[in-house]
Amino acid sequence: xxxxxxxxxxxxxxxxxxxxxxxxxxxxxxxxxxxxxxxxxxxxxxxxxxxxxxxxxxxxxxxxxxxxxxxxxxxxxxxxxxxxxxxxxxxxx
Numbered sequence: 470x471x472x473x474x475x476x477x478x479x480x481x482x483x484x485x486x487x488x489x490x491x492x493x494x495x496x497x498x499x500x501x502x503x504x505x506x507x508x509x510x511x512x513x514x515x516x517x518x519x520x521x522x523x524x525x526x527x528x529x530x531x532x533x534x535x536x537x538x539x540x541x542x543x544x545x546x547x548x549x550x551x552x553x554x555x556x557x558x559x560x561x562x
């Protein structure tokens with residue numbers, strides 16, 4: 470019984486941390502290519518694309534591979550101001 474309780478407690482303790490994991494390359498590509506773009510605001514100058522990508526990488530919202538792919542392909546993340554989670558991925562126009 471103690472083992473079951475310990476496993477349940479461990480699983481519940483790990484749930485919040487999984488949601489804070491960085492978005493990996495596969496998730497980043499999928500959201501960039503197939504995600505909702507209706508909330509993306511106008512064009513962003515190509516010079517400024519590295520700013521949101523570097524910030525997302527710095528706060529741990531995306532992985533380094535996702536950041537490299539985003540810069541190479543013109544996709545940048547838009548983060549929530551409250552928890553630094555990726556809300557959507559927009560593309561340079």
